[in-house]
Amino acid sequence: MATSTRVARSLRSVKLSSRTQCIQRVRPVTQVRWISGATTEPQQPGEKRSTKTAPAKTVKFTSETYPQIQRHSKFSQLTKEHVEYFKNLLGSESAVIDGVTKDASEDIEPYNSDWMRKYRGHAKLVLKPQSTEEVSKILKYCNDNMLAVVPQGGNTGLVGGSVPVFDEIVINLQRMNQIRSFDEVSGILVADAGVILEVADNFLAEKNHIFPLDLGAKGSCQIGGNVAANAGGLRLLRYGSLHGNVLGIEAVLPDGTIVDDLSKLRKNNTGYDLKQLFIGGEGTIGIVTAISILCPQRSPAINVAYFGLESYEQVQNLFRQAKSKLSEILSAFELMDGRTQKLLVQASGKKLPLEGEYPFYALIETSGSNTDHDSEKLNSLLEDVMENGIVSDGTLAQDQTQIQELWSCREGIPEHLGHWGGVYKYDLSIPIASMYDLVNDVRDRLTKAGLVGDDDSYPVVDVVGYGHMGDSNLHLNVPVRSYDKRVEKELEPFVYEWVQSKNGSISAEHGLGLQKRPYIGYSRSEIMVKLMKQIKDLYDPKGIMNPYKYL
Amino acid sequence: MATSTRVARSLRSVKLSSRTQCIQRVRPVTQVRWISGATTEPQQPGEKRSTKTAPAKTVKFTSETYPQIQRHSKFSQLTKEHVEYFKNLLGSESAVIDGVTKDASEDIEPYNSDWMRKYRGHAKLVLKPQSTEEVSKILKYCNDNMLAVVPQGGNTGLVGGSVPVFDEIVINLQRMNQIRSFDEVSGILVADAGVILEVADNFLAEKNHIFPLDLGAKGSCQIGGNVAANAGGLRLLRYGSLHGNVLGIEAVLPDGTIVDDLSKLRKNNTGYDLKQLFIGGEGTIGIVTAISILCPQRSPAINVAYFGLESYEQVQNLFRQAKSKLSEILSAFELMDGRTQKLLVQASGKKLPLEGEYPFYALIETSGSNTDHDSEKLNSLLEDVMENGIVSDGTLAQDQTQIQELWSCREGIPEHLGHWGGVYKYDLSIPIASMYDLVNDVRDRLTKAGLVGDDDSYPVVDVVGYGHMGDSNLHLNVPVRSYDKRVEKELEPFVYEWVQSKNGSISAEHGLGLQKRPYIGYSRSEIMVKLMKQIKDLYDPKGIMNPYKYL
Known part of the structure; x- marks a missing residue:
């Protein structure tokens, strides 16, 4: 050895x-390492940051794919006065991509679409604040003026959570990218939300430490987005979840309140652990602007x-x-x-x-x-x-x-399962003993329906399974030659009902986003959903944060 | 070796x-292993369960020690009709200790006082439900009738959080003591809140696993109480905090709602992680009735x-x-x-x-x-x-x-630092580099004030420090011959201000309870306290849960 x-x-x-x-x-x-088993984004070899590599305009608008989702009439339409306010606030030209008063669709496109080419919004304004105070002022203005927003990190999500559906303002955190502090004795790192995971990990490598989260999209995803999505990834088996490792969070609520919970302490039993609501909150109650995290030794x-x-x-x-x-x-x-x-x-x-x-x-x-x-x-x-x-x-x-x-x-x-045209992807948690049964059952079902075959007359190439066995986390994938309603009808709600019958989770680590919003009932009771909605209403009573998603 | x-x-x-x-x-x-460095209780050799060993009536009533705390007039007085309801509900004679319609002070005393002999309430009714449904019905009735309650596990807390102040009804979980399930492949244990920590750990030992929490009070404390207090203990350095290890919680809200968040999955990204609010919530928003927890191999x-x-x-x-x-x-x-x-x-x-x-x-x-x-x-x-x-x-x-x-x-x-009469105890989190400076500074301060000495004319025996260095968790202890206002004046707010100056925590692992409620501002901003109060108001709008404490 x-x-x-x-x-x-x-x-x-x-x-x-x-x-x-x-x-x-x-x-x-x-090839560059990358993986779907977490909030992630494909990487071009040699390319580290890739909002610019988002797909072209051939992607269907989400509003067309999901015609049942209607723009909330309560939200204001963007005006040139709004844009003026943001330009004055953020100062720098590069901090505002203005598609309201001029045509900027080329520039905005990468922020409108996800890397899977599944979701595409109609945003006309992208803001890139550089400080927590700027985020606070942006959100307060949006809240006061009923402007919907979508927080965006590396835009590497798998459930359509980080791109707009209609004309929500994209608040991209990429310019908040400073490492604030690192303590070599305790291993505690404090950093802006927009720091790219790989940058953080490389910084830690020099200090003989490791970021307690690793996933294929590390070259693009941002640590704030990782926390907002409660990313799982490859090392959860060893280092545990972000709920245990994140020690503090700085976040901004829709009304501009800065949640200053950026503790650098491993133990702090002084009141409710509110930061936990932002871990996995998918930007629906506030925007994470910085995190404090316990990093193990390398x-x-x-x-x-x-x-x-x-x-x-x-x-x-x-x-x-x-x-x-x-x-x-x-x-x-x-x-x-x-x-x-x-x-x-x-x-x-x-x-x-x-x-x-x-x-x-x-x-x-x-x-x-x-x-x-x-x-x-x-x-x-x-x-x-x-x-x-x-x-x-x-x-x-x-x-x-x-x-x-x-x-x-x-x-x-x-990356390669998409080779034939597309992939139906499910990120599921199922008790280990019966985990793989689902793959066989789905394959049998699609085969019986005459949808699986070796030539182009069949939509389905195969039904396969892989994943983080150590975490009971199965990625059921159905690579297809083309997306097909007949396949979808066989898959859903079958897969979700199957998972529900095992008390599993319909989203182990990818989150809910837009894609799984309708299916939360398969993993959570009505009471739990009601209690969650209370939290949403408490923090975001006007509903401007990442609308049409999550709950 | x-x-x-x-x-x-x-x-x-x-x-x-x-x-x-x-x-x-x-x-x-x-001597039996025991420790103050967590929610804990002294044990008599050979004695495992010790609510009965709580101190005698010599303990001063909390209402006398803290005359500034007044009973809320909004709470109802207990009547024989109330008692009748609970007796009918719980059925068994042993499930209700009734000091309302008769004299039961001897029987109730152990539930009224804490083991440190610092806090003593005036409760006249103790309820011991045996199921989640019973807890639900009790709380709903109390909420409807404005009856204040104090949830109680092993009563091993260090901050007066688990005993009543006035006539709150004690809801003791000791009869909910069943291990519900254990999965040997995943290491996930599901158990009632009233299971004693050592019983759970012994059960796990037979399965070659370990409870990811260990503390001196393990022979008495209950796992539900551990979770409610977010106990830290001796193994946190290795296995991490309960925020990471607890996978699910079943809890009852004041209105009787059963929060069925008892997930047995290591990953489940379907909505806000509400269970985290109950971890360290100290029974102020609901009663934890069962937990699901990830247990490492032994x-x-x-x-x-x-x-x-x-x-x-x-x-x-x-x-x-x-x-x-x-x-x-x-x-x-x-x-x-x-x-x-x-x-x-x-x-x-x-x-x-x-x-x-x-x-x-x-x-x-x-x-x-x-x-x-x-x-x-x-x-x-x-x-x-x-x-x-x-x-x-x-x-x-x-x-x-x-x-x-x-x-x-x-x-x-x-246990032994109490030998001279009493101990002023502080459970603090301070960055490691300056952690011990506090002990020296406090000793200097008390010495200069002429309060430290070897004979009985001095109140203070010495000023000492010990603790969980691996977690930056210092236990500053001031053993005294008698509690003395002069000593207290030198200690507070000095200790808290000192900790605040280092951005430390005034309660690393013991919680707030009654003792530290006034001092949360030294570790949390006004905004954070306000946000926490929002949560309290959301879940317990009538304020019946563990009043006079926490926030």
């Missing part, structure tokens, strides 16, 4: 303790292994063994079914790390402080799962390039 | 890798070391080294100053594990999955901190008895 050996080792035919028989099968990583030893398995039962066995034997160093346990990996190969031309084909694959990552100890623990696991026939084949990354290559088998999935 | 060697090893004169030179200096543990390898150090600077160095070298296995880092340990010795007659006397002591615990690996990591730390002169002496527990013995040097403190 020396990191200097630049090969992957097959576990099938090689004695585990030997480093002599090696098969060179891992190729260099060419682990010097990282190991990644990739396995082929014969059944979902064996994946569960591997997970149990991994939890037991890797314990405190286990940092990721990802599931990919064989169909997912097959489609990845077809779409990307990539070669998988293992020779044979298997119905299931799993990726395990460990992060620890001692390379030898971690390798020993991992070897102990490998010996056990090979001897007991839990895994059929496997390979272990030997260096950073191979680590990235193995990860790309998981992280390349969302 | 074999656990079979029943001795502690001095680090001063012994080569670290050698097991030959050992000094037998650790005696068997005679670590088979536990190591505990105890060090003597020459300065607080060196304690900080040790902490940095421990974080770096123990990393993922570090599960506790506790600070005790020399004065604290000296008083412990004087009060308990106990012998400390180290021969010499030091200005500071630290206790480190590791929890991991591999004994050899953990020992190696710990040895590497020990070699480093000995070589670099960071620690002056140290000892390492060799078996479970010694582990308990070392822990007793930390956990015996709160």
Whole structure:
């Protein structure tokens, strides 16, 4: 497991303790890591910031896709006086994109549409405040004048939550991008909401720390948006959720009130923990302008292994063994079914790390402080799962390039599943034991309906499943050649009813946004929804914050 | 570091890798583990449940200690009709202690007073519901009839939050004590609020898991109360806060609404995370009746070391080294100053594990999955901190008895500091670098005021500090021979102003309760307090829940 050996080792035919028989099968990583399993955005190789790469005007307007959603007549129409106020307030020319008094549709388009090309709004004004005070004045003015707004970070969401539906003003946080402080003893970082996740993580890397959240869109997504969406991502299994790691929040309410809850303390039992309402609040009660977050130390030893398995039962066995034997160093346990990996190969031309084909694959990552100890623990696991026939084949990354290559088998999935035309994506939480049953049931259902096939006469390419097994988080994906009402009719409400029957969640980590707003009842009772609406009414009585979404 | 060697090893004169030179200096543990550093209660040896052990009638009534607090005239007086309703509702004789229609003061006394003998109410009715539905009906009736209530778990709080002030009805959760479910794959436990923490942990131990919260009062405190108080305790450094670990809550609002947010999912992004308001809400907006919580696997390898150090600077160095070298296995880092340990010795007659006397002591615990690996990591730390002169002496527990013995040097403190008559206790969060300065400043201040001395003419015995260093959580304690207004005048608002000047918290983990209600302004802005009051008014518009406390 020396990191200097630049090969992957097959576990099938090689004695585990030997480093002599090696098969060179891992190729260099060419694609940038990215993933749908969280609020995310596709990245162009070499491109870090990509609001500009949002899709062109071919995207259908949300108002056309969802004709049942009507613009609230209570909201004012934007006037040149409004625009004048904002120009005076923000000063800089670059802080206001004005499509009200002139044609600026080209410039505004990237802020109007989401990267999935599914949602597109009619916004004519984009504001880019540079301070909390500016955000406060903007919101107060909007609230006083009944102007609807949509808060926007990296615009990497998956449920249409970060783009307007009609003419809501886009308040983009990209210019609030300063790291405010970092304490090396406590590991507590305080930073503006608009700091890009990767920038924050790179900053922390220099201090030997790590941001306790990682996801494929890290090059584009902003930490304020991550918090607003309660992003889950790849390291939740190890470092826990943002509800535990975020120590403080600065936010602005619609009436301009600045919520100064930016505690830098790990413990502070002085009153209700109001900041939690903004974590996962999706910008519906206020705009997060800064966060304080507890960052763990960076682990010097990282190991990644990739396995082929014969059944979902064996994946569960591997997970149990991994939890037991890797314990405190286990940092990721990802599931990919064989169909997912097959489609990845077809779409990307990539070669998988293992020779044979298997119905299931799993990726395990460990992060620890001692390379030898971690390798020993991992070897102990490998010996056990090979001897007991839990895994059929496997390979272990030997260096950073191979680590990235193995990860790309998981992280390349969302990007490449769109290869055939489109993807119906579901982000679900289901008890582990029955998690994969849903994929089979949906496949059976669509097959029986005559919708799945190998040629272009069938809309559905396949029904596949992958996700964060360690968090009981399944991404059910249905790649299609074209979006088709017949497929949709088979999928919904079937999928949501299925999840409800297992007391699962219809949105594990992507949030509600526009897409899942109608379906919250499958995961929450009427009482809970009523109580949530009370909170919305309390903080945003005029309803100007991110309307048409969430609740 | 074999656990079979029943001795502690001095680090001063012994080569670290050698097991030959050992000094037998650790005696068997005679006292039950307990601690003030969290919501807690003293335990009698061998006694697990101790509402009955609450102090006698000698405790001064809270209404006398705080004459400025007046009973709200809006609350109804209890009548025999009210009592009749509750008796019919709860059925069982044992579910109602009726001091309204007869004299039951002896039976009610334990529910009226706190274990510190600081707070005592005038309650005449204690209700012990056995189901969520019963809690719902009780609260609805109280709300409809303007009857104030105080929710009560194990009554182990430190700020007077769990006992009545006037004649509030005590709703004690002790009969709701069922474990509802446990999933061995996910580690998710669902249990009634009245389950005693130690019972839950013992149940989990059989399943090779651990409750992610541990504190000295575990034999008495209830998990619902832990959640309502957002207890911190001894393992927060490792497992994080309840805001991260609690996955779901079932609670009852004053109007009887049952909040059914008892999710068993690690991820569920479907709306505002309302349950967080009940975590640390101290029973002021509703009563927690059940929780769902993520429980980590139990670590088979536990190591505990105890060090003597020459300065607080060196304690900080040790902490940095421990974080770096123990990393993922570090599960506790506790600070005790020399004065604290000296008083412990004087009060308990106990012998400390180290021969010499030091200005500071630290206790480190590791929890991991591999004994050899953990020992190696710990040895590497020990070699480093000995070589670099960071620690002056140290000892390492060799078996479970010694582990308990070392822990007793930390956990015996709160109990024994009361030896001289009383203790002024402050539970504070302060940035680590300046944390101990407060103890010195307070000692200087009280000394200059002529209040500290060795004989009975001085009220103050000493000013000492200890606490959860890993969480920046200091327990400033002022043991006194008698409570004295002169001492109080020197302490307050000085301590709170000092903490405010460092942006610290005046209540790190104990909560606000009655004691700290007036001081929230030192840690929270007016805006934050106003926003919190909005939440209180939203959920408890009539103000019947735990009045006179919190906000």
